[in-house]
Amino acid sequence: MNRETEARTRPIGMFDSGVGGLSVLGEAVRQLPHEDFIYYGDNGHAPYGTKPPETVRKLAFDVIERLLVQNVKAVVIACNTATAEAAKELREHYSIPIIGMEPALKPAAEMEGDGLRLVLATPGTLSSEKYARLYARFGQNAVSLPCPGLMDFVEAGDRGSPALRDYLKCLLSPYLDRQVTAVVLGCTHYPFIRSLIASYFPLSTRIVDGNAGTVRQLGRVLAQRGLLNPTGEGSVALQTSGDSHTLNLMRRMFEEAKAIR
Ligand code: DGL
Numbered sequence: 001m002n003r004e005t006e007a008r009t010r011p012i013g014m015f016d017s018g019v020g021g022l023s024v025l026g027e028a029v030r031q032l033p034h035e036d037f038i039y040y041g042d043n044g045h046a047p048y049g050t051k052p053p054e055t056v057r058k059l060a061f062d063v064i065e066r067l068l069v070q071n072v073k074a075v076v077i078a079c080n081t082a083t084a085e086a087a088k089e090l091r092e093h094y095s096i097p098i099i100g101m102e103p104a105l106k107p108a109a110e111m112e113g114d115g116l117r118l119v120l121a122t123p124g125t126l127s128s129e130k131y132a133r134l135y136a137r138f139g140q141n142a143v144s145l146p147c148p149g150l151m152d153f154v155e156a157g158d159r160g161s162p163a164l165r166d167y168l169k170c171l172l173s174p175y176l177d178r179q180v181t182a183v184v185l186g187c188t189h190y191p192f193i194r195s196l197i198a199s200y201f202p203l204s205t206r207i208v209d210g211n212a213g214t215v216r217q218l219g220r221v222l223a224q225r226g227l228l229n230p231t232g233e234g235s236v237a238l239q240t241s242g243d244s245h246t247l248n249l250m251r252r253m254f255e256e257a258k259a260i261r
Pocket of ligand 1: 016017018020021046047048049050078079080081082122125151186187188189
């Protein structure tokens with residue numbers, strides 16, 4: 001195998017604080033079926049979204065080191081919080097391509113409609129400087145809604161318990177008699193409860209996430225660097241800093257993620 005082929009056939013690393021980034025992985029295997037992926041869920045240290053930025057940064061560096069020893073050719077930060085708090089430092093430190101995510105406020109702002117854009121994300125994402133810059137450009141009709149604890153429902157496999165419904169009702173009720181053009185799922189855990197969130201709004205309200213755009217960006221970056229694998233069989237390896245029970249949950253949620261559209 002020559003050096004270029006070797007570089008193209010290396011796996012892509014992807015990580016999140018837990019199972020949320022599996023929603024990105026589900027999209028990635030659809031768009032890039034010839035690639036090998038190593039997904040790392042940092043469940044042992046979740047959640048990221050309510051931790052101080054410097055803690056999240058350290059955790060993100062630790063995870064990337066774990067992926068690099070497995071010879072990855074690129075890393076996708078399948079986590080809005082870790083992107084907001086660590087992507088800049090990670091890119092300064094490592095030379096491999098690092099693809100991040102941000103709440104899809106730009107596409108939501110560009111949609112037709114005068115209604116509100118509700119951005120649901122972690123406290124960490126919404127209080128970051130990166131989000132402040134995004135909001136300054138595209139936040140005219142936007143309301144940012146921090147959702148501490150919402151990811152815990154998703155991690156627990158909850159898709160609609162009374163407690164989860166109460167959480168969402170309390171969060172969303174101030175906006176239910178307003179016109180809402182779009183709800184931005186600004187945390188990769190939330191696509192798993194997309195239909196539940198959508199059920200609070202009329203059908204005309206669009207529910208948007210950044211997953212497809214992130215994977216398109218990954219494809220573009222790999223193509224630019226001559227790193228796309230055009231002929232591989234495609235594979236997925238799931239890894240976690242959590243326990244063996246977590247690994248079973250991840251397997252189930254990856255299957256669920258492949259069905260989310
Ligand atoms: N899934 C992560 C995100 O996109 C964060 C969840 C958390 O760890 O708080 O922000």
